[in-house]
């Protein structure tokens with residue numbers, strides 16, 4: 001009997017192990033190249049509803065193919081993926097020198113190695129803990145690859161924080177009593193993630209550079225959005241209780257004072273009721289909405305409408321939506337289950353008829369992020385059966401995608417604001433903003449947006465001093481949306497008279513640079529390159545670090561010290577520009593220049609070469625530097641973006657010593673005809689002639705393609721030799 005028991009136990013043990021190893025065998029990652037340079041594996045039973053299905057994003061296969069072939073960037077055997085107890089456990093290897101970026105829209109940190117996060121859609125609460133407006137489950141490694149977990153669940157991330165028994169490079173055992181190098185956070189050789197679901201699709205994006213991995217991620221999500229030209233002009237969001245007359249008066253002031261203005265945002269008071277919303281015009285403030293919108297349009301100014309999606313019981317569509325509402329309310333408004341086609345038709349049908357059809361250019365979709373105290377709780381239910389957690393992670397994507405479709409149907413581009421997004425949303429023409437207001441952190445968010453496939457605006461609202469006002473204004477003009485959000489403060493660009501002039505100058509500069517911004521956004525769309533991004537993605541920034549650290553002591557080489565620290569206050573804007581903002585109280589600052597020569601944007605003078613410089617720019621200038629050979633196409637400082645068929649003259653500026661070429665993008669700036677080939681890339685070339693003089697040329701317009709380029713003039717900013 002004893003013997004029998006023993007054999008039974010042995011049998012159970014052996015079969016148990018067999019079953020366990022079979023399960024593990026079944027889970028051995030079988031990566032398949034699902035798109036050029038993008039590998040996918042399905043672990044366990046992935047859920048049907050995920051970030052990519054919510055965003056309805058489609059990979060741009062042709063553009064991915066153009067990036068060329070690349071190898072699977074990791075050691076397959078060092079990746080562990082398994083399902084246990086209804087949860088998915090993921091592990092990816094990390095090397096000693098590897099740094100990690102991404103994991104969504106972080107506000108205070110760029111380097112993510114050593115972080116513990118729970119990726120959760122929420123308003124930003126002042127700490128990089130994973131709760132943010134876009135907690136995108138995608139990370140990029142300094143070794144030139146990316147990893148994306150396609151789950152609409154709250155994912156726990158241990159980004160190089162935990163050490164395992166079976167680690168290949170475990171931390172050193174140290175005695176705290178005697179060893180001063182004992183560490184509270186021992187070395188970790190892996191990124192681990194826990195997904196609360198029985199399976200998930202995981203993607204790996206190849207390089208070879210980190211920027212290539214980011215490009216592949218964006219292209220896999222359909223490519224970055226291409227805003228209409230007017231979206232890159234200036235926008236003012238007016239006081240929440242302004243009437244049609246007030247808005248018209250304000251627009252007139254912009255015109256009279258010669259401040260550019262492309263669209264005005266109406267805040268909650270345009271609606272008859274808000275929080276929850278009726279989506280209906282307030283007839284006392286806006287007695288004739290259609291006439292108002294048309295009048296504004298005739299002056300070259302578009303109207304954008306604020307809303308949150310929570311439906312007031314007094315809204316006309318409320319009864320029709322009754323079968324499609326979630327179990328819980330937000331400010332007593334209904335939460336429509338926007339995953340259900342019928343619900344979408346009813347909800348967006350109202351927007352189409354009452355706003356879009358009368359000429360509204362777009363939306364600011366508020367409050368789709370958090371916080372827990374007013375949003376639906378995780379115990380809420382929705383008629384489609386999608387869980388409250390999944391709804392929370394994707395509601396921002398749903399409203400972006402579905403509102404964009406209203407415009408797509410009309411062959412009209414839109415550009416708006418939203419307070420939550422996620423992976424899959426790169427192609428959706430929305431910019432994230434929030435109520436948090438620390439200027440330094442707004443810039444760090446701008447840097448991190450480039451790792452997350454989202455856009456972010458460091459919006460200007462109010463300021464204590466004219467210095468702060470100007471410093472904030474300068475940075476918003478070097479961001480995806482140049483905006484004052486005066487919903488509460490009623491501020492205007494000229495609110496601080498002593499800096500009204502430099503404010504106007506930088507707003508005009510924003511307009512002058514429109515051909516550059518527009519081309520850089522086209523690259524976001526067609527090549528996946530984020531228009532605003534971290535220094536870490538810049539060639540000659542990171543690659544040099546290791547070498548310099550190895551060859552020089554830190555005292556001898558301040559550059560090595562500088563780049564080894566995270567750089568969260570300077571960023572790249574488009575192909576050529578390095579922006580180094582100043583914050584209130586700063587008179588001068590350090591700027592870390594990547595390898596190669598860099599030139600002052602305003603004067604064209606050489607400022608340095610792969611080194612740390614200190615700049616003291618004065619109050620009226622935001623420090624901007626141009627890469628050697630930089631070409632910046634500029635137009636006159638118009639007060640409104642050019643119309644679809646309007647030709648504009650270009651002044652093309654060349655910086656530095658290098659002969660270069662730049663592809664200038666052109667299309668009608670308003671429709672989706674570019675998707676049918678109605679666009680062109682014209683080649684701008686600058687070469688030095690035998691006599692030493694620079695000469696610029698631009699290729700002819702393509703026959704049958706939109707051509708908005710008028711007369712071209714050249715300005716060689718770095719005239720003197722800088723050798």
Ligand code: GAL
Nearest residue numbers: 267268306366434435485487
């Ligand atoms: C906030 C939003 C602000 C403003 C305000 C209007 O939620 O972040 O930008 O729109 O609502 O009530």
